[in-house]
Amino acid sequence: MEKQTITIYDVAREAAVSMATVSRVVNGNPNVKPATRKKVLEVIDRLDYRPNAVARGLASKRTTTVGVIIPDVSNAYFASLARGIDDVATMYKYNIILANSDGDDKKEINVLNTLLAKQVDGVIFMGHHLTEEVRGEFSRSKTPVVLAGSIDPDNQVGSVNIDYREAMKDATNALIASGNKKVAFISGSLLDPINGVSRLNGYKEALTENNITFTEGLVFESDYSYKAGLALKDRVLNSGATAAVAADDELSVGLLNSLTDSGVKVPDNFEIITSNNSLYTDMARPSVTSITQPLYDIGAVSMRLLTKLMNKEDIEEKSIILPYGLVKRGSTK
Amino acid sequence: MEKQTITIYDVAREAAVSMATVSRVVNGNPNVKPATRKKVLEVIDRLDYRPNAVARGLASKRTTTVGVIIPDVSNAYFASLARGIDDVATMYKYNIILANSDGDDKKEINVLNTLLAKQVDGVIFMGHHLTEEVRGEFSRSKTPVVLAGSIDPDNQVGSVNIDYREAMKDATNALIASGNKKVAFISGSLLDPINGVSRLNGYKEALTENNITFTEGLVFESDYSYKAGLALKDRVLNSGATAAVAADDELSVGLLNSLTDSGVKVPDNFEIITSNNSLYTDMARPSVTSITQPLYDIGAVSMRLLTKLMNKEDIEEKSIILPYGLVKRGSTK
DNA sequence: CTGTTAGCGCCTTCAA
DNA sequence: TTGAAGGCGCTAACAG
Numbered sequence: 001m002e003k004q005t006i007t008i009y010d011v012a013r014e015a016a017v018s019m020a021t022v023s024r025v026v027n028g029n030p031n032v033k034p035a036t037r038k039k040v041l042e043v044i045d046r047l048d049y050r051p052n053a054v055a056r057g058l059a060s061k062r063t064t065t066v067g068v069i070i071p072d073v074s075n076a077y078f079a080s081l082a083r084g085i086d087d088v089a090t091m092y093k094y095n096i097i098l099a100n101s102d103g104d105d106k107k108e109i110n111v112l113n114t115l116l117a118k119q120v121d122g123v124i125f126m127g128h129h130l131t132e133e134v135r136g137e138f139s140r141s142k143t144p145v146v147l148a149g150s151i152d153p154d155n156q157v158g159s160v161n162i163d164y165r166e167a168m169k170d171a172t173n174a175l176i177a178s179g180n181k182k183v184a185f186i187s188g189s190l191l192d193p194i195n196g197v198s199r200l201n202g203y204k205e206a207l208t209e210n211n212i213t214f215t216e217g218l219v220f221e222s223d224y225s226y227k228a229g230l231a232l233k234d235r236v237l238n239s240g241a242t243a244a245v246a247a248d249d250e251l252s253v254g255l256l257n258s259l260t261d262s263g264v265k266v267p268d269n270f271e272i273i274t275s276n277n278s279l280y281t282d283m284a285r286p287s288v289t290s291i292t293q294p295l296y297d298i299g300a301v302s303m304r305l306l307t308k309l310m311n312k313e314d315i316e317e318k319s320i321i322l323p324y325g326l327v328k329r330g331s332t333k
Numbered sequence: 334m335e336k337q338t339i340t341i342y343d344v345a346r347e348a349a350v351s352m353a354t355v356s357r358v359v360n361g362n363p364n365v366k367p368a369t370r371k372k373v374l375e376v377i378d379r380l381d382y383r384p385n386a387v388a389r390g391l392a393s394k395r396t397t398t399v400g401v402i403i404p405d406v407s408n409a410y411f412a413s414l415a416r417g418i419d420d421v422a423t424m425y426k427y428n429i430i431l432a433n434s435d436g437d438d439k440k441e442i443n444v445l446n447t448l449l450a451k452q453v454d455g456v457i458f459m460g461h462h463l464t465e466e467v468r469g470e471f472s473r474s475k476t477p478v479v480l481a482g483s484i485d486p487d488n489q490v491g492s493v494n495i496d497y498r499e500a501m502k503d504a505t506n507a508l509i510a511s512g513n514k515k516v517a518f519i520s521g522s523l524l525d526p527i528n529g530v531s532r533l534n535g536y537k538e539a540l541t542e543n544n545i546t547f548t549e550g551l552v553f554e555s556d557y558s559y560k561a562g563l564a565l566k567d568r569v570l571n572s573g574a575t576a577a578v579a580a581d582d583e584l585s586v587g588l589l590n591s592l593t594d595s596g597v598k599v600p601d602n603f604e605i606i607t608s609n610n611s612l613y614t615d616m617a618r619p620s621v622t623s624i625t626q627p628l629y630d631i632g633a634v635s636m637r638l639l640t641k642l643m644n645k646e647d648i649e650e651k652s653i654i655l656p657y658g659l660v661k662r663g664s665t666k
Numbered sequence: 667c668t669g670t671t672a673g674c675g676c677c678t679t680c681a682a
Numbered sequence: 683t684t685g686a687a688g689g690c691g692c693t694a695a696c697a698g
Binding site: 017018019020021024031032033036055057058059060061 | 683684685686689690691692
């Protein structure tokens with residue numbers, strides 16, 4: 001037989017009070033006489049009573065769990081965000097349902113729907129782009145949403161990011177300042193606004209400021225992976241580039257290693273600046289100069305923003321921009 | 334006002350059938366005449382009805398969500414496991430509530446309790462050790478549990494691992510075979526059975542087979558981090574060791590880099606074999622020879638095992654051991 | 667193949 | 683400060 005689950009009703013009977021009273025002490029409602037509270041608490045302890053959160057969720061319409069849609073937890077960038085999210089969630093007594101989407105539109109929609117079916121109180125979305133369909137679901141649902149490390153061109157939902165455009169501009173300028181005339185721009189899909197709009201524009205602005213003509217041939221659309229970086233070497237060298245700004249660390253280290261392994265000296269003959277300042281940049285030899293992003297904080301602040309939204313608090317600004325930096329390492333002169 | 338949530342009752346009314354019938358089509362019960370099924374489906378579509386999973390959970394006593402307790406998602410090793418877990422969970426229509434514990438006993442207990450309060454159908458636990466308290470909760474609860482990449486000395490719950498002892502023995506033997514007389518053993522806390530029992534025993538066995546006397550001075554208890562690896566260099570060199578087997582990749586690369594940076598040639602003057610074959614081992618220069626563990630699979634198989642447990646299927650063997658390997662890279666001769 | 671009827675365990679007015 | 687009663691939205695026998 002199933003172990004008899006003990007309910008609020010059992011506690012009420014044993015303590016000789018009503019369910020309502022038990023409910024009150026369980027939920028910390030102050031309107032209970034200390035004496036009865038104590039009595040109830042004792043019975044709860046004796047019976048080892050555990051409130052059923054599902055029943056509570058049904059009755060109260062709050063589940064204290066939020067959905068987190070992430071492209072891939074095993075990617076260091078997103079994993080850092082996720083850690084920040086969970087820590088703040090825990091702090092505010094929420095749990096997170098984590099779901100990997102691989103950045104795939106269909107999966108995102110599916111996952112979002114099951115999350116909403118499970119009545120999550122809020123959703124944090126990470127992804128390289130937002131399809132119309134996903135945005136449609138967001139706006140038709142009453143559930144608050146925050147984008148973490150992801151751009152929303154329309155700015156309809158909350159979001160937390162750094163200024164990718166400025167950061168990329170700074171990185172490009174730094175490379176130009178050290179004498180590079182041809183700086184390659186390497187990113188993931190340019191269809192993603194974070195690359196095709198924010199970062200690419202920052203890159204172009206730097207060129208313009210330095211009177212350098214933009215060339216399509218120096219733009220490389222790739223994959224956020226170490227392998228993709230390894231594979232990029234020849235194309236990059238053939239383009240005549242003597243430096244590169246890249247949107248991903250694994251990608252950058254891949255490029256760096258294949259360059260080094262084939263005899264190209266970094267930074268003497270080729271310089272690299274990457275974007276995420278993950279552990280990879282520090283481990284590589286030479287280590288990689290990088291834009292620094294407060295990844296953990298982006299996650300943490302996103303979750304904090306979401307708690308406010310769920311709480312229907314007034315929000316000054318739904319689109320939060322966090323500061324970035326640039327840390328110089330061995331891959332630049 | 335809140336957007337009026339539409340329920341199974343609304344659909345029943347509009348389709349002129351009973352709630353039971355609607356429930357049947359929603360749940361794919363075959364006992365419904367195709368015509369009525371079609372009719373109901375149309376109404377569902379027209380009303381944009383979404384079943385409420387919380388209510389379903391309360392009524393059916395199944396939430397189709399499992400709890401995953403993880404020390405730290407931003408650690409590459411655990412993140413890989415987590416990805417395997419989520420993929421298989423999705424495959425079987427489950428979602429995962431992910432909770433970071435930092436390997437802290439208190440947090441583990443807390444998290445486990447809220448997970449159980451939320452009526453998860455099962456739990457996957459990852460952690461370096463299992464406290465008595467946690468094991469107590471496991472056994473007193475009816476909820477199935479599987480340990481992923483974690484040892485249970487008592488073997489009371491399901492688990493999926495590799496044979497850490499044999500793997501470490503092989504690695505140590507390889508180092509001895511290439512001429513090293515003094516091989517350092519570097520791991521996390523020796524209080525964790527995976528280190529203090531499995532791995533250390535494998536290391537000792539290798540020594541014994543080669544008539545080498547075990548020395549406490551060659552055992553280094555450290556932290557699973559890059560920094561800890563960097564900090565270990567002097568102590569390791571002072572011990573007279575000419576090689577090391579290590580239990581963690583970040584740790585290993587830290588040691589490797591601080592060795593290289595201070596002029597010690599790897600592998601000529603010092604050899605290293607690490608344990609997890611993460612991307613770090615491939616990115617490092619020289620790259621690091623490693624035991625290969627099917628991390629993703631450990632996660633995936635754990636979740637698969639859990640589905641069987643939740644389904645009350647007969648299990649041949651609750652403790653699954655997956656194969657490991659050894660991949661030679663630049664850190665060994 | 668379909669409908670009726672009880673709950674699942676808890677919260678939340680509304681009275682007392 | 684406490685209790686009674688009515689749901690929350692859905693599933694699960696059990697009839698028919």
